[in-house]
Every structure is written in C-alpha cells, then in structure tokens.
Amino acid sequence: MSVRAALPAVVGAPGGRASSAPLLGGDTEPTLFELSRPGRRAWQLPTTGVPALAIEDLVPAPYRRDAPPPLAEVSERDLVAHFTRLSHRQFSVDLGAYPLGSCTMKYNPKVCDAVAALPGLAAVHPAAPARLVQGWLALLVELEETLCAVTGMAAATLQPAAGAAGELTGLLMMRAWHQAQGRQRRTVVIPDSAHGTNPASVTLGGYETVTVPTDPSGGVDLAALRRVLDEDVAGIMLTNPNTLGLFERDIEAVAGAVHDVGGLLYYDGANLNAIMGVVRPGDMGFDIVHLNLHKTFATPHGGGGPGAGPLAVTAGLAPFLPGPRPVRTAGSPGNAPGSADSPGKAGDPGSVRYGWEQPERSIGRVHSWHGNALVLARALTYTLVHGADGLRQVAQLAVLNANWLRARLAGLFDVPFDRPCMHECVVSAAGLRREHGLRASDVAKALLDEGFHAPTVAFPLIVDDALMFEPTETESVQTLEALAQACERIVAEAGTPGGPERIGHAPVRTPVRRVDEARAARHLIPVADGVSETSSPPTG
Numbered sequence: 001m002s003v004r005a006a007l008p009a010v011v012g013a014p015g016g017r018a019s020s021a022p023l024l025g026g027d028t029e030p031t032l033f034e035l036s037r038p039g040r041r042a043w044q045l046p047t048t049g050v051p052a053l054a055i056e057d058l059v060p061a062p063y064r065r066d067a068p069p070p071l072a073e074v075s076e077r078d079l080v081a082h083f084t085r086l087s088h089r090q091f092s093v094d095l096g097a098y099p100l101g102s103c104t105m106k107y108n109p110k111v112c113d114a115v116a117a118l119p120g121l122a123a124v125h126p127a128a129p130a131r132l133v134q135g136w137l138a139l140l141v142e143l144e145e146t147l148c149a150v151t152g153m154a155a156a157t158l159q160p161a162a163g164a165a166g167e168l169t170g171l172l173m174m175r176a177w178h179q180a181q182g183r184q185r186r187t188v189v190i191p192d193s194a195h196g197t198n199p200a201s202v203t204l205g206g207y208e209t210v211t212v213p214t215d216p217s218g219g220v221d222l223a224a225l226r227r228v229l230d231e232d233v234a235g236i237m238l239t240n241p242n243t244l245g246l247f248e249r250d251i252e253a254v255a256g257a258v259h260d261v262g263g264l265l266y267y268d269g270a271n272l273n274a275i276m277g278v279v280r281p282g283d284m285g286f287d288i289v290h291l292n293l294h295k296t297f298a299t300p301h302g303g304g305g306p307g308a309g310p311l312a313v314t315a316g317l318a319p320f321l322p323g324p325r326p327v328r329t330a331g332s333p334g335n336a337p338g339s340a341d342s343p344g345k346a347g348d349p350g351s352v353r354y355g356w357e358q359p360e361r362s363i364g365r366v367h368s369w370h371g372n373a374l375v376l377a378r379a380l381t382y383t384l385v386h387g388a389d390g391l392r393q394v395a396q397l398a399v400l401n402a403n404w405l406r407a408r409l410a411g412l413f414d415v416p417f418d419r420p421c422m423h424e425c426v427v428s429a430a431g432l433r434r435e436h437g438l439r440a441s442d443v444a445k446a447l448l449d450e451g452f453h454a455p456t457v458a459f460p461l462i463v464d465d466a467l468m469f470e471p472t473e474t475e476s477v478q479t480l481e482a483l484a485q486a487c488e489r490i491v492a493e494a495g496t497p498g499g500p501e502r503i504g505h506a507p508v509r510t511p512v513r514r515v516d517e518a519r520a521a522r523h524l525i526p527v528a529d530g531v532s533e534t535s536s537p538p539t540g
Contacts, residue, residue, distance in 0.1 A: 029085055032072035042076040089511040091453050093301070097479050099405075101424045101456035101468025102195065102243050104273045104295035111385060112299065112378035121377050126369035130355045137354035140326040140370065143380040144310075150391065151267075151289045152282020153312035157321045158376055159367040163270060164197045166290030166309030167237075169366045170266050171205030173288060173313065173320045174235050176363050177264065180320075185234035188266075189258075191220050193243045193460040195268060207234060214462055218246040218417035226257055235264035239271045240284060241422035243460045245402065245468070255285025264288060264317075269309075272296045273472070274399055274423035277392030287314050297379040308375040322366045324356035397473035398423040401480060405471050408484040412491050416463050424470035426463055433465055436494040438503055440465040443490055445514060448507040450486035 055064065074082070091098070098105040116122065124133055144156040160166040171188070178185050188207045190198045192214055199209045210228050215221040219242065236258050240248045248254065255265055267281040269291040276296060281289045293299050294307035301307065313321065329352065386394065399422050406415070406425035413427035429440040444454035444467070456468035471480055493499040505514060 029082070029089070032074055032079075032082060033070075035074050035078050035082060036072040038073060040073045040075045040078070042074055042079045091448075096451060096453065097471070097475050097483060098453040099455050099469045099471050099475075099483065100453060101245070101426070101470045102270060102459065103301075103456065104270070104292070104423070104470060104472060105301055105453075106273075106295075106298055106472035107474040108298050108300055108378075109382065109385065112381040115381040116374040116377045122374060126373070131352045134352065134354055136373070137326045139377060139380055140373075141328060141354060143376055143383075144312075144326070146380065146383050147291060147310055147312055150272075150276050150280065151269075151286075151291070151312045152280030153289055154315040155318035155321060155325075156310055156312040157323075157325060157366075158308070158310045158371040159322045159365065160290070160309040160311055161367050161372055162294070162307035163268075163290060163292045163309040164201060165366060166292075166311050167197055167201035167266075167268065168204050169309075169311050169322060169363075170288040170290055170313075171201055171207065172363050172366075173311070173317055174264050174266065175205060175207075176320045176361065177317055178234055180361065181262075183262070185263075186232050188234050189225065189228060189236040189263075191238065191242065193462050194237065195239065195243060195270060196459075198237045198268060202237070214244070217249070217419065218242070218244045219248045219250055220254055222250050222253055222257070225254060229257055229261045229263070231261055233258070233261055233263045235266055235287075237266045237268055238286075239268035240281070241271045241274050241424075243271070244417055244426050244463070245271075245421040245424035245470075246417060246419065247422055251284045259285065266290075270295060271423060274395055276395050277388060278395050282314070287317060289313070293375060293379040297382045299375045299378040299382070306372045306375060308372050308379065310371075310376075319360040320363055321359045322364060323358040323362040325359060326354060326370070327357040329353060329355040329357075394473050395423070398471075401471040401473060401475060401477075402469070404477065405469055405480050405484065408480070409469070409487060412487055413467060423472070424468060426460065426466055426468050428463055429465040429467055432491065432494060436500045438494055438500055440467045442503050442506065443467060443487070446490045446503050446506040447483075447486055449509045450489070452483055452486060 093105055093107050120135060121139075124136060130137060140158060144158060147156050148154060157169070160169045174188075186208055187210045188202045188205070189210045189212055190202065192211050194211075202209045210233070212224045212228060213221045220238070225236075236254070238248065238251075238254070240251055242248055258265055264287040265285055267284075267286040267289040269281075269289060272281075272291060273296045289312045291297075291310050291312065292307065293310065294301040299308065311321070383391065402421050402423050402425050406421050406427070409415075409425070409427050413429055414431050416426065416428050429438065429443055432438045432443070440457040444457045447454050455470075457466065459466055459468060469483075471483070490503060494503055507514060
C-alpha cells in the first residue's frame with residue numbers, strides 16, 4: 001500500500017469535521033485553492049488592546065486594491081499537510097543520487113544548516129550598524145579571503161545571488177574596466193560547448209557573442225580562437241574543466257592570446273568542484289572568477305535555495321567591485337572609537353575591527369543588502385569543516401568518481417571524447433537511437449523508475465544525444481555501481497521484444513507520468529490574477 005493510500009480519507013479538517021475538498025483522489029494533490037474555505041487562517045495574533053485602524057486611514061487610495069487578492073484561505077493544519085505530502089512526492093539530494101551533469105548537485109552537510117540557524121546569525125537585521133554585527137562582518141571577510149585563496153584572486157564580492165547574477169556582474173565589471181581604459185569594445189567570445197547562461201549574460205551585459213568551435217580533443221580550437229581575436233573583443237568566457245567535463249589543456253595559450261589583444265578572461269565557476277585545492281583559475285590566467293556556492297560549496301540548490309554566486313577578481317579589477325564590501329578596519333587612523341561604522345584606535349576597548357568600504361570605481365550594488373547571507377554562512381562552514389586538504393580531497397574524489405563511471409558506462413554508450421574526464425562524464429545515446437529508436441531522454445526517464453534522478457540530457461549541444469553524468473564526491477562506489485547496473489538494465493531491455501515501447505513510456509512508477517513536452521510547450525495554460533484555469537478559485 002502506498003503512503004498516500006494509507007492516509008485517512010479526510011485530512012486537515014479542523015476539529016475532525018469533514019471537508020468537501022478533493023483531498024486524496026488518486027495520484028492528484030489538491031491545490032491550496034481547492035483546500036481553501038472562507039475565513040480559515042494559518043496564523044493568529046494575540047489580542048493587544050490597540051484599536052484597529054481602517055485600511056483607508058493607513059493606505060492612500062491610489063495604492064489600495066479595489067478587491068482583495070485571490071489568495072487561498074487555509075488552516076495551518078491543512079497548509080502543513082499539503083506541503084508535507086508534496087515533499088513526499090519529490091526527489092532531492094537527501095533522498096538519493098542526483099547525477100545532474102554540469103550542475104554539481106551534491107549532498108548538503110547538515111552542520112552547515114545548524115550554523116545558519118544560530119540566532120546570532122539568523123536574527124540579525126541587515127541594516128544593523130557595523131559595530132553591532134562584528135561577527136557577521138568577520139564571517140563575510142573570512143569567506144571572501146577563503147574564496148580568493150581557492151581561486152588565486154585578489155578581492156571578491158559576495159553580493160551576486162546566483163551563478164547567472166555572478167556572470168552579469170563580471171561582464172558589467174569587464175565593461176567598466178574597458179571604459180576606464182578609454183575603450184569601447186563590442187564582442188565577447190564563448191566556446192560552442194558553453195553553458196546556456198553565458199550567451200544570455202553576454203547579451204544582458206550589452207555585448208555581442210562570438211562563438212569558437214571545439215577541437216577534436218574536446219578543448220577550445222586555438223587556431224579558430226586566434227582568427228576571431230581583435231581589438232573589438234572585450235574578453236572570453238570559459239569554464240575549466242569545460243562543459244564536456246574535460247580540462248582545457250591549452251588554457252595558458254588561450255589566456256596569452258586573449259590578453260595580447262587587451263581582453264579579459266572570465267571563469268565560469270560552475271565546474272570548480274573538479275579543481276579546488278588542486279589548481280587555481282588565477283594561475284591559469286583568468287581575471288574574473290565567479291563561484292557557485294550552491295554547487296561547489298554544497299549550500300542549498302534550486303528549489304531549496306537561494307543560491308549565491310560570488311565574484312573574485314584580480315587586483316586591477318578590485319576597484320570596480322560592487323559595494324559596499326566588508327573589510328578589516330582595525331587600527332585605521334583618524335576614526336573615533338565606538339562610532340557606528342568606523343574603527344576605533346588600535347587597542348581601544350570596544351574598537352570596531354570590521355566595517356564597510358565602497359570600492360573607488362564600483363559598478364554599484366547588484367543585490368539588496370549584502371547577498372544571501374545565510375547561504376554565505378553555510379559556505380564558510382563548509383570550508384572550515386573541510387580545511388584546505390579536505391577541499392582538495394573533494395575535487396580528487398569527484399574526478400575519481402566521474403572517471404570510474406565513465407569507464408563503467410563505456411560499453412553501454414558511445415564515448416565522444418575518449419580521454420580521462422574531470423568531475424563529469426559525457427556519453428552519447430546515438431547508438432541506442434540507431435538500433436532501437438530510443439533517445440537520451442528515454443534513458444533519463446527510465447532511470448527515474450530505477451530510483452535515480454536523471455542526468456542532464458541533450459547537453460552539451462555539440463554531442464549527439466548527450467547524457468551527462470556528474471556523480472560528485474558524495475556518492476559511494478556502491479551507489480555508482482547501482483547507477484551503472486540500472487543503465488545496463490535499460491539498455492538490455494531496449495533489445496527485447498516490446499522493450500523500446502516500454503522504455504518509451506517511462507517513467508511509470510513516479511507520481512507524475514511522462515509529460516507530453518511538445519504539447520505542453522505549445523498549449524500553455526493561461527493564468528489570470530495568479531489562478532490557473534485548472535484551479536478552483538477561492539470562495540467568498
């Protein structure tokens with residue numbers, strides 16, 4: 001019997017009263033609007049004795065709605081039960097392997113959550129003056145210094161809220177730096193295997209994209225790169241390892257060629273998990289480095305976010321960083337001790353050792369306040385728990401796991417670039433398509449029935465019917481073996497009578513069956529006032 005079938009037929013009805021809302025019919029979960037009943041509340045406030053004021057006396061007419069917003073009215077019991085049931089239908093990094101290539105979805109250590117929940121961190125208002133939040137500022141400064149040590153950069157900002165925000169911030173800094181040199185450049189180079197956010201960020205940054213191909217070994221085609229480099233190029237966006245999971249062996253030559261025309265190198269940090277503690281982007285020649293703390297440093301990711309995408313830069317670019325930045329200030333002359341945001345004299349009791357500083361040529365804020373601070377606290381905890389040797393071991397194990405899986409899958413799928421990979425491996429289901437008419441997406445959906453989250457499919461775009469696995473360092477060899485065996489079962493079934501048809505209908509054991517993706521893309525459900533046409537509007 002399923003968990004849902006074992007639940008009582010009536011749930012969430014206050015006082016045991018039956019509810020007419022369709023609660024547990026089949027595999028469907030009612031929406032909050034279907035659970036809604038007039039007058040129910042998920043909160044209560046104590047009686048204060050303070051007279052209530054009419055909304056008309058508080059809010060001017062131009063800012064008031066003509067009618068209440070169509071919000072669901074539910075009890076706390078119904079609300080908690082609804083989201084708990086939904087959580088039981090989801091896959092997560094806490095449930096099993098999540099080998100989503102190019103996105104580093106690894107287990108999040110719970111010690112980091114415990115630190116972020118400390119009242120001294122969680123209960124602080126972001127507008128508190130520096131003298132009252134010295135612990136927070138010390139944390140932020142230490143994290144910046146740690147990220148600079150890992151990347152080989154001179155200074156950093158913690159403001160960007162995620163990887164794409166870090167990309168845009170880096171491109172805006174690239175633009176500001178060129179303008180300060182009296183140059184107006186128009187193009188940014190990206191490889192044809194780049195992350196999809198790269199060309200999008202280039203466009204948002206006001207540049208045009210120039211694409212260079214991949215050479216037969218899986219790296220940037222150096223000859224093609226040199227042909228497009230000229231004095232109109234602002235820089236190049238790369239990740240190393242690249243999105244094929246391969247190390248760019250010509251990275252120093254790439255850096256030299258770009259720098260020779262006055263361009264900058266931007267490092268997309270999505271794949272930093274493969275090299276941290278082993279080699280630094282700064283030593284490769286990069287000038288701007290973004291880091292995905294929600295990937296490499298194991299903070300919550302995706303729906304469990306928010307993320308964080310700090311940006312680290314060379315000394316020459318530090319004046320352009322977003323501000324204000326947390327800085328060490330102890331002993332700075334000319335500041336009165338005990339003032340709100342200035343340091344005291346060295347040795348003074350109560351002197352403020354940390355404060356805020358606006359970089360000289362800052363591009364301005366890119367995030368309200370100072371970034372997603374509790375995510376930053378988790379990331380620093382992760383680095384302190386591991387230490388320098390632990391971070392190196394994280395990278396080494398990630399690479400070991402990916403190469404183990406690559407070798408294990410080599411007999412099942414085509415391997416487009418037959419050389420050791422880094423943290424992720426890319427294989428192709430093109431042979432399976434030719435023999436049985438199945439695509440990489442069919443394999444991925446069949447893996448859902450096997451209890452594994454699907455790998456990335458159809459990316460990188462330059463690999464035909466790509467399957468991209470990133471096992472990360474947090475999965476054991478037993479888990480990897482189970483994943484490989486699941487792939488073997490799928491490929492074996494494809495060769496049996498009726499097998500392709502069965503796989504073509506997968507998944508069949510998940511709460512949501514196979515979706516008609518083409519139909520879903522072409523026939524969108526219209527939404528009006530936040531309520532879809534398939535939802536029941538709130539009553540009353």
